[in-house]
Amino acid sequence: MPELIALDSGAFYQHRGLHEPPFADYFDRIVYLPALAAADLDPARTGAVLVPCRTPPELLRPYRAAFEDYLQAGGTLVAMGETGAEQWLPGIRWTDTEVNFWWWLDRDPDNGVRQGDPGHGLWRHLSPRDAVWHYHGFFTPPEGACSVVDLEGCGSLLYDDRVSTPGRLIVTSLDPFYHHGSHFMPATTRFLTGFLPWLRQEVTGPRS
């Protein structure tokens, strides 16, 4: 059975999401990023690699070619928010925006985050409101990719790209590990509660 692995850059907020209940059991292995080896990026062994939010892009850029090879060989890669995905993954178009942490205090709070394609499988695990918190910017997904979470009038906050490479690239600007791991913002915990079972199922098939 292919494994779901996650990269750990040692920050406390990644620790909580990757090493502690209730999410630790979703991962087959946690790889300390400075120790990531070629064998970890073999699709025969590793079905999916999750790069949690706020992993410094400086630590990921040296693996750019290895990640591209992994996708070309059919691997699945999940890149989360504030990892500078455009710096270490092919074909990423990113637009930075101001961050409004206080949008929910407005009289009529609506920060423009919308459900994308309602037919995407993630929505069987997640309610649209579980993906709504502040955003740091948006992506312009490649043609043929499925936008799962939209930023109205701008682009995508989460998309699933099965067309650009033989593998699968799931890219999001959302940063749920950071906020869940900081004991901050319950929506981010709800997001992981739906997202990780979905990802697990996509990698290994349904649990029997």
Place this chain on the structure above:
Amino acid sequence: MLLFLRWYAAKRPGMLDAAPWAGRVEEVELYDLHGLDLARYRAVLVSTHHDQRYLQARGAQIEAYLAGGGTLVFNGHLVRPFLPGLSPFVPSRGAGVEALRVRRLAEHPVFAGVTAEDLTFRRGVAGFYGRGCNPPPPGARLLNGVGPEALPLDWELAWPGGGRLLMHAGNDLWMYEEDSSSAARLAPQLFDWLTAEGG
């Protein structure tokens, strides 16, 4: 000379670029810590975003530095204790604002004139400053508490030989330096404290 351990894009104190601090604080990437002679520095500061696995692996170096009279300022939820006597972060229990309310437990130069209210609320929202504690070893001086149990969110521990550990279990103390509240005093008072008296 002070040492600020950088962590890539993590926000550094802007005041390091201007008088009187420009040139008095050396900035080095965290991963270069192992090659440094820490005895050269009066104090070492580490940001909340850093790699705790690496810091834990450098525990002996840090312990020797404190035993030699150095001062360490730690920010963040401790998940990988790097010194004997330290233990992992404990979140504040309870719900709502009361779980996040900060209380002054003892006066300290870093917090002089900084109100507990301004540590509790930032632009009206509670919880930015800290949401629990890194449990203090016996003998620590408890400075600020959070929540109904007043979990010691900030504390200072003295080492025989003059070493000091200032522990803050939350966002970087210098995060507030451009705020309009009394919390803006934290960063300059921290650097003043680190360079005052003996240390």
